[in-house]
Amino acid sequence: MLFLFIAALAVAVALWLFVARQGDAAFEFLVDQRTDLNLEELTGDKAVFSTVVPFVNKGTQDGTIMDCFPRPLLPQEQYDAAAVSARLELETRRRDDGYFEALIVPKTTGNAVIVTVTFTAKRGDIRQALAAMVDMPVEIYFQVVARGKWYVSKQRVMMTAAEIAAALAPAGVRQ
C-alpha cells in the first residue's frame, strides 16, 4: 500500500515537473519596434494612416492567436473634431474586412500586423480637423489559446499628434 502511494506520488511529481518545464506560449506585440505612421489615403474629409506592428511568440510552446483587433481611444471630451476607427490585418495574409483569421505561431517565431486608422472630420476638411490633434493610444487586443486556458491580453500603441502631423506633412497639411 505504501509502495503504491509512493509510486503515485512520484508519477505526480514527475508530471508536475514536466508541465512546469514545458511552459507555454507567450505573446508580445513589439510596440516600440512599430514603423512610423504612413499616410495611406487623404480625401476631403478623411485621412487614413497605417503602421506595422511586429509580434513574437517568445514562449516555449506553439500558440494560437484566435482573434486580434485594435481599439483607438479618442474620447470626444478630449477631441471632438474627428471621428476615428481602426482595423488590423496580418502583414502576410492581407484582407480588408477586419476579420482576424486564427493563426498558429510556432514558438520563438513571429509575424506582424498592419494597423490602419481612419480619421473622418466631423465638420469640414480633415486636414483642418487634425491640425490640433492630440496624442492617441490604440490598444491591440489579442486572444490566445495554447496549452493552458484561453485569455485576452492587450498592448498599447501611442500615436502622437506630432507623428500624425509629420505623416500628413508631405500631403500639405494646413496648420
Next chain:
Amino acid sequence: MAIVELIPVKTRILTPGDDIVATIAAYAGDNIGPDDVVSVAESVVAITQGRIVRPEDMDPCFLAKLLCRLVPQKGSLSSAYGMQAAMDAEGKWRVAWAMVMGILAKLVGRSGVFYEMAGEQAALIDDVTGTMPPFDKHIVYGPADPNGVAEAIKTRFGCHGGAVADVNDLKRAAILGVSAGLNPANLAQILIDNPFGNASQRTPIVIIKNYAQAAQELATA
C-alpha cells in the same frame, strides 16, 4: 474504357443547420449521373451537423489540461480544449486510458496506439485554425453517422454511391463513410490528390464521374 473524372463543386460557406444532401442538390444535382459517386468533405458534413464548439464555451477538466501536455504541439489534442473535446466525444476515462497505453506502447517503440484506443473522434477532431473562417475559431468534431450520410446521398440522387472523405494536401485520404457496395480503399486512392482543394477554394463536394463503369471494366479486365 471509361475515364474517371473528378469534378469539384463550389458552394457558399455551409453552416450549422444546412442540409448537406439539399446542398448537393442545389449546387450539383443536375450533374450527377447513375454511374457517379458523390463525395463530400468530412469537416463540412460535421459543420452542417452542428458538431462544432468554441473554446470559450468549454470548461476543460483537470485531466484534459494535464493530458494535452503529453500530446506533441502540432496535434489537435495538444490544447486543453481539443483534449476536452475528445473526452466529451469518446469519454474521459477512455481517452485517459488510451493515453496511458499510448505512452507505454511508445516506450516499446510502437506508435499510434493512443489514437487506436481513444476512439475515432479523437483522430478526427480539428482544433482551432483547422477549418476556414468563420469556423477557424471553432473546434470541429468528426461527422456523425458518415455511412448514413453517404447512403442518404445515394438514395436522393440515384447515383452509384456516396462517400464522406477526409483528405488533405499531404497525400492522406481516409474514407469515413460509404454507401453499400463501395470500396473505401479504391475511393481513397482516387481522392488522394485532394480534389476538394484547400478550404478557401470552397469545393466541399467532388463528383466522381463514371466510377461505376470504370470499376466494372476494371473487374472484368
